[in-house]
Amino acid sequence: MTTETPLTCYVCGRTSEEWITVNMIGLFEDQEAAGKRFEEKHGEEPESYLFVCPNCDDANPNYAKNCREKYGVYQ
Incomplete structure (x- = not known):
């Protein structure tokens, strides 16, 4: 599964400034709780x-x- 978006780091809070197409691998599974x-x-x-x-x-x-x-990661 892929998405086109900048990404936000949970730890530092920074959001990338460029829009990229990314594979969901490495993103938190429980986006709601993490959010x-x-x-x-x-x-x-x-x-x-x-x-x-x-x-x-x-x-x-x-x-x-x-x-x-804690939040799980897409693999």
Whole structure:
């Protein structure tokens, strides 16, 4: 399954500035629950599908892993 959208990082809250066609692999399965928590953390709704960006994955690998386990990831 693919989608065309910028992506929003669950950890840092940044949204990519370009529209890309992406495979859903690596995006959170439970977007609704992740979105609710994202809004609590960042004070705004996510602009697009949530995932963990490579920079945040490198900087906080344990946190990124916990997020993936909590919300599931398309494989």
